[in-house]
Amino acid sequence: MKVHVHPFANLRDYAPTGKGSFELSLADGATVADVFATLRIPSTVEAVILVNGRRADQTTPLAAGDEVTLFPPMEGG
Amino acid sequence: MFKSGNHGDPVPNRERTRKRFYGSPEMETARKPDIGESRSESMHGWCGKILRVDLSRGKISNEALDPQVARDYIGARGFGIYYLRREVDPACDPLGPENKIVMAAGPLTGTAAPTGARYVVTTKSPLTGAITCSNSGGNFPAELKKSGHDVIIIEGRSATPVYLWIDGDRVELRPAGHLWGKTTHETDDALRGETHAKAKTAVIGPAGEKQVLFAAIMNDRDRAAGRAGVGAVMGSKNLKAVVVRGEGEVSLADPVAFKAANTKYREAFKAKTQDNPPPLRVHGTAITVVGTQSHGVFPTRNFQQGTFEGWESIYGETLTRKYLVRAKPCFSCPIACGRVTRIPDGPYQGEGEGPEYETVYALGSDCGVDDLAALTKANYECNELGLDTISMGSAIACAMELYEKGYLKESEIGMPLPWGDGAALVKLARMTARREGFGNILAEGSRRLAARCGHPELAMVAKGLDFAGYDPRGEQGMGLAYATSPIGGSHMRGDPAYFELLGVPVAVDPHTWEDKPPLVAKWQDLFSVIDAAGLCVFFSVRYLVEQNLMVKPVGITELLNGATGAGYSPEEVERAGERIVNAERLFLLAAGFTRKDDSLPPRITREPMPAGPAKGLVCRLEEMLVPYYKLRGWTPEGEPSEAKLKELGLL
DSSP: OEEEEEEOGGGGGGOSSSSSOEEEEOOTTOBHHHHHHHHTOOTTSOOEEEETTEEEOTTOBOOTTOEEEEEOOOOOO | OOOOOSOSOOOOOHHHHHOOGGGSHHHHTTOOSSHHHHSOTTOSSSOOEEEEEETTTTEEEEEEOOHHHHHHHOSHHHHHHHHHHHHSOTTSOTTSTTOOEEEEEOTTTTSSSTTOOOEEEEEEOTTTSSEEEEEEOSSHHHHHHHTTOSEEEEESOOSSOEEEEEETTEEEEEEOGGGTTOOHHHHHHHHHHHSOTTOEEEEOOHHHHTTOTTBOEEETTTEEEOGGGHHHHHHHTTEEEEEEEOOOOOOOSOHHHHHHHHHHHHHHHHHHHHHSOOHHHHHOGGGGHHHHHHHTOOOBTTTTBSOOTTGGGTSHHHHHHHTEEEEEOOTTOSSOOEEEEEEOSSTTOEEEEOOOHHHIIIIIGGGTOOOHHHHHHHHHHHHHHTBOHHHHHHHHHHHHHHHHTTSSOHHHHTSOOOTTOHHHHHHHHHHHHTTOTTHHHHTTOHHHHHHHTTOGGGSOEETTEEOOSOOTTSOHHHHHHHHHOTTSSOSSSSOTHHHHTSOSSSOOOTTOOTTHHHHHHHHHHHHHHHHHHTOOHHHHHHHSSOSSTTOOOHHHHHHHHHHHOOOOOHHHHHHHHHHHHHHHHHHHHHTTOOGGGSOOOHHHHHSOOOSSTTTTOOOOHHHHHHHHHHHHTBOTTSOBOHHHHHHTTOO
């Protein structure tokens, strides 16, 4: 299945091509953790994770067409 | 608590206003060579000195800071409400001589503590009629401490424009007629020219002089004590500026312990940021658009929507790419979120600081503007004219919706005002600051504008203060925070966006409301502590509190104890935060505010979000208010109970 990944700020550094949004192929039954593993995001790198605009975590299951947003925790606005 | 002040006295003649005060016997007693000698022998962290400036009489005096007050209220925001309650009638005219301005630093302001840069301006707000306590960083607050002062109490009204020049312990009022009408930048240039090149300034621009109800006090040129019209109060007193120069050092009770704590938390910051470059340093606060847009709470077109189609044109990464010159830190700050920016060419060519996230929301998405150059230029104008960018943008957004719906005619505005009109932002900011044409109506703020047009429900305010850039329908805790903040619709009185949107210290579902009352209360108390200590929330919430939702202020306590020697426990510090919140509540109640003012516009509580991740939601404010009052120890009418007041020493 394919999901859409939208990384921001330093999380862009792990995008496979360029630094923008991209499509990622994952096995059926994949979770957010598989996105992190595929992109080789180190465990020391912090990220806020949203799937389709809702709060998610590493264990959140993914479905084809899901929108995965990744951005660093922020100290405020 | 209220005691009548010495207001209404005959105004001094010009000669007297010009008088140099450091030769007077009164000031003679206060003349000391450095902070260490001028403060009370037993005080560290705090200078122990209050400067009282009676503008009506042209009189300046020093008072000692009561050590018990210092301990109980910590500083800055705490001192602000302590003195306001003591000396200002909550029913007074905010723009009359009986209102006072309390400028106060905290015990960590001016020390090496990370982000020990802040001060707070407390007064009765002309925009809302409530208290306001506007907070700012930069270098002016640290300089105030280095001059040997914790607090400046400004009272009365000068007959002619003046500025206050604090050169260490030598203090005088000087004529400012030649500065009247000048922008904040021109004023800063002129004042440093006629005092000291390294002096730091806090000034008003034309907006403050014209008493625009959301005029700011700008310090260090581009840092703003922005909210709820503190600049208008300064203008009403004919006080153009406070200029300060200090060469002392803030005395520390236990320099070894202080240094150890300081090093520990700075090292923690360094360790974390090795693999996690601070987004605020790299992109400024405007990166926060990612968090709000992704959650569908990025206020758009006067809060008609929670997502903005043009968001990528105006957010932090675009700002970095197109206009960033350099990051700029406040005093003693390891983050450096400030933005020095430049628009190289085109109709909005210019240079200055910003925009911050709140400005990107207010002058950008909320007005449907996706032209980053236009909103940045409007930001520069607001800084130089001395306007709060949030309330300026919010008033324009309100006008745009009134125009869209036909409640406000083109003939009344003097031009068409469609959504997305970037040029209008710049033009209206200029007109507002000088109260020209339709700007004279905008200068009264969105609440009065909407009421004037017969549609008060279209002002996106709480207690008359315009919301920050978070739609509470998709972020329930923020709704409760807006409604119960002592100053009205501010995010900076216990910002739930940290845990609801930004993942700090941990992530909480922004759509649930049942769990929010205790979190909001806890964070409101914490923010009071951060503000009182003289710190910035940006560092404090990640490094100086325990990293769970109860945010025990362990690091803040360590730093406070190293600086002051007060021997606080974290619980005592938390209690001081709660004391400040309750004292502010008492001022509000005495000013005539009631439970019904803990409210949000019907758009937020009754109109479901039309689209995006928060689609279908409204803010469940009423359901949250009842448990909130209860756990605060307040009555169902939102009044602190006698038992709670007794517990906090407020009876």
